[in-house]
Amino acid sequence: MTELTYAWTEEILSPLGETAVIIQCGDQLSDAVQRRVLSVCALLEKSTLPAMIEWVPSYTSVTVFYDPFISPYPELCRILLQQLNQMKESVQNKPRTVTIPVCYGGEWGPDLDYVASEHGLTAEDVIAIHTSGDYLVHMIGFAAGFPYLGGLSERIATPRRATPRLRVEAGTVGIGGKQTGIYPVDTPGGWQCIGRTPLRLFRPAENIPSLLAVGDRVRFEQITMQEYLALKRKEGER
Template identity: 50%
Template sequence: MLSFQPIGDQAVCIRLGDRIEPSVHDRVRRWCRALERQAIPGVIEWVPSYTAVTVLYRPAEVTYRQLVLSLERLAEQLDEEPLPQPRIISLPVCYGGEYGPDLEALAELCGKTPEEVIRIHSSAEYVVYMMGFSPGFPYLGGLPREIAAPRLATPRSSVPAGSVGIAGEQTGVYPIATPGGWRLIGRTPIPLYDPTRNPPVLLKAGDRLRFRPIDRTEYLKIADSVKNGEDVWNVREWLTEKA
């Protein structure tokens, strides 16, 4: 399934499917890779989502029809576009207690113990399908259905940065303090958003994410490193594993 749809007068949506699945995600990644390599005149940037890529452009430099023709030509070569190996990121997470206030209630809702929820959640490997909602927020696919749970009936007015939550069949990490209704089961001391860096976000679409359980002592140790200005994004033992 491939179609092009105008969004206002400065963007075109490339629709690649209607289901959230790995094959569609690979096509999204290929389009982003091809757009980066081809540098179509007039194109400003592109935004990947679960099943589409939105391309923003300057109408004074390229018309909608001209852009669609260029995209159609690009589509003919898309299967030849190589995909880089995904990064595998391992985020340390302290589950339960003050960092995961909804863990016990979620476990009871799912008919599990808190320890079982932690084991199931941290045993899966998640795909970063897209970024959104707030700077650096990853929308992840791959949550085991046995620990899926609906959002809270009443959202919190503020969720601490680093909180790991579950909502429906999704899990995610809050990069900054914002309101939110996801059920909080833990927290990572690793910042996912840093406006002083380039790029300012740790994760990107196409990454694979794992959660590594840690205790409160290790959480505070890493949090102190962050507070002291250490470059934790480049500490391999905490973050990146070879694919």
Template identity: 75%
Template sequence: MTGLSYSWTEDVLSPLGETGVMIRCGDTISEAVHRRVMSVCALLEKSQPQGILEWLPSFASVTLFYDPLISPYHEICGMLLHELSKMEEATLDEPTTIIIPVCYGGELGPDLEYVATEHGLTPDEVIAIHTSGDYLVHMIGFAPGFPYLGGLSDKIATPRRSTPRLRVEAGTVGIGGKQTGVYPVTTPGGWQCIGRTPLALFRPTENPPSLLAAGDRVRFASISLQEYLEQKEGER
């Protein structure tokens, strides 16, 4: 282990509502800040501080919720600063890599042509770039099981749609700026839809219900429409 070169002072803590505390782990979205976020989560998991109910990692912070009847805010903050000041970088487990099959384009990926045109590429070139990426799950949010994936090539990074769709089907793979992600449930959304996976990312009857977790790695694999339909049937 090596010490984390980060200043854990009072200004990294801020209240969130009446029973939450946000721990700021950095000011950028990067793998270094992500590792710091996961180190804080590992610390909380190991120490199980009194009064803390749960914690959630995000791009550059960890939000925790506590029971103020057990430990009031000032005690929580004091305990956190004490623990953080002596924290070392966690030895994280080897990340799990999940291969997500995707049928690109057509009705399942109506924005593939637009993304290609925006970058002077062919749809096949966009697919090749998207499937060559090694993506990091920075956080789960927006909708149950929705992964925010870092590592998208600048060659296909595309702004969100100016007008969001009222309905984006579950399994849709999208691009939003410099990120890519997968809609785990049917919901409105504004990302550029380039394909769809037959995999269910949100599985409410399982524990955990999300196929992916912060810290996982994702790779996409292109499949045909027939393969999509067959695998979709197998998921039922």
């Protein structure tokens, strides 16, 4: 395990309305910035700051929601900076890797052929590229358990649909610009739908309701329709 330290300054803190402060960890997506985000979250998890209500990580920052009647903004920033400058970044050599089985194309991936045609590829090419990627979970959001995955190949990066669908089924794997992701619940959505996984990403009855967490690594594995249906039955029995 490697430990890194940083010098945090007032410039990395900024207000978000009257009840939140943004801790900026970097200005672009990268593994290094992601590690800083995770380290800040770990610090806040252990913090006894009485004014803090919750914190929400994003691609390059962490937003802390707080009660200004307990700690006004200047006082909160002073305490946060003290804690941040004592923080050590722990970098795990082997982050958790989760394999997601996907049945590509057909009714479960209606945009697969479109993505292929946009890049002068075949559907099989798109599947091969998508399943060869090593993806980092940068953020969970939009819908409960929705993972924003970085690391998509430029060869299949495709803008979102001009008109979102009114309903995208849970488990649908999509491409939105330079990212890929998985819809955890039935919801409207505008990503290019290329396949579907039988795994449930959002499990509200469990202690940890999201299958994936920020910092996880994800790999996709192609499965057949028969394998999809068999795994779907098993998921329904959980």
